[in-house]
Amino acid sequence: MELTVSGSPAPWLRVGRAFATRTSPNFQSEECSLVVELTNIGSEPYCQIQLGPITLRSADGTALAMLTSPNTRVTGSNFDAGTSCLGAGESGYWLGGSNLYGTLATVSFQPASAQASPALFQPAARLIPVGYVSSGSNVSVSVVNQGSATARLFSGEYVLLDASGAPIGSSSLGSPGLSGEVVAPQATALINGSVWFYGTVTSMKVFTGSFGGFQKRGDGPLCELE
Numbered sequence: 001m002e003l004t005v006s007g008s009p010a011p012w013l014r015v016g017r018a019f020a021t022r023t024s025p026n027f028q029s030e031e032c033s034l035v036v037e038l039t040n041i042g043s044e045p046y047c048q049i050q051l052g053p054i055t056l057r058s059a060d061g062t063a064l065a066m067l068t069s070p071n072t073r074v075t076g077s078n079f080d081a082g083t084s085c086l087g088a089g090e091s092g093y094w095l096g097g098s099n100l101y102g103t104l105a106t107v108s109f110q111p112a113s114a115q116a117s118p119a120l121f122q123p124a125a126r127l128i129p130v131g132y133v134s135s136g137s138n139v140s141v142s143v144v145n146q147g148s149a150t151a152r153l154f155s156g157e158y159v160l161l162d163a164s165g166a167p168i169g170s171s172s173l174g175s176p177g178l179s180g181e182v183v184a185p186q187a188t189a190l191i192n193g194s195v196w197f198y199g200t201v202t203s204m205k206v207f208t209g210s211f212g213g214f215q216k217r218g219d220g221p222l223c224e225l226e
Helices: none
Strands: 002-006 013-022 032-040 046-050 054-057 063-067 073-075 078-080 083-085 091-098 106-108 113-116 125-135 138-145 151-161 167-174 181-183 188-194 203-211 223-225
Touching: 013 167, 032 167, 054 091, 063 091, 073 083, 073 151, 091 151, 091 167, 125 151, 125 203, 138 151, 138 203, 151 188, 181 188
Parallel strands: 002 106, 078 203
Antiparallel strands: 002 013, 013 032, 032 091, 046 083, 046 113, 054 063, 054 106, 073 091, 078 083, 125 138, 138 188, 151 167, 151 181, 151 203, 167 188, 203 223
16 A cells, blocks of 8 residues: 655655555454655765654544654665665665554654764675575575675565565564574575565565674665565
């Protein structure tokens, strides 16, 4: 379900389409994921992006709920523990959740906070999604550390897209280890999740993240997997 967007978080950040997607096969459930397209139209990378508070409104403009960090997040090139970045010209998503599927109509944004930070945008560890396999509702995404430093994989996000590029589902991916799996340079690892959606998926975009305790923070540029 496409939503209306109002408000402008920042001059350098363009807000695109917004969608609410059901997260349960139970049509009586109002639980849904919220996915909003974002693009950095500025000339430099921005990190530590915080959007909020975000107000969810009904069709007549009534405020239904307000979402704030850490219950929402921005995915981009550097999706790390505490840091998310969008490079100049790069697109990503704002992701959230709600239990207002039947009444939600508009997502209203307030001014954002962020840090112009080329240094954070270029970490030494680089966890890149390279492929996936699925079985039923389960999916495993392969990532490779293409950087020069060791990373500790802890999580990821995926966004499922239909033929028009519209999001029809999103959720989290998790590392099998409680504290994250150590991934050496050029080594591979898996992150797993459960995929559920309405519609027909033609591609998925994956964002991976790592803990920053190993030399430098790891990052995961979005990867579109056909």
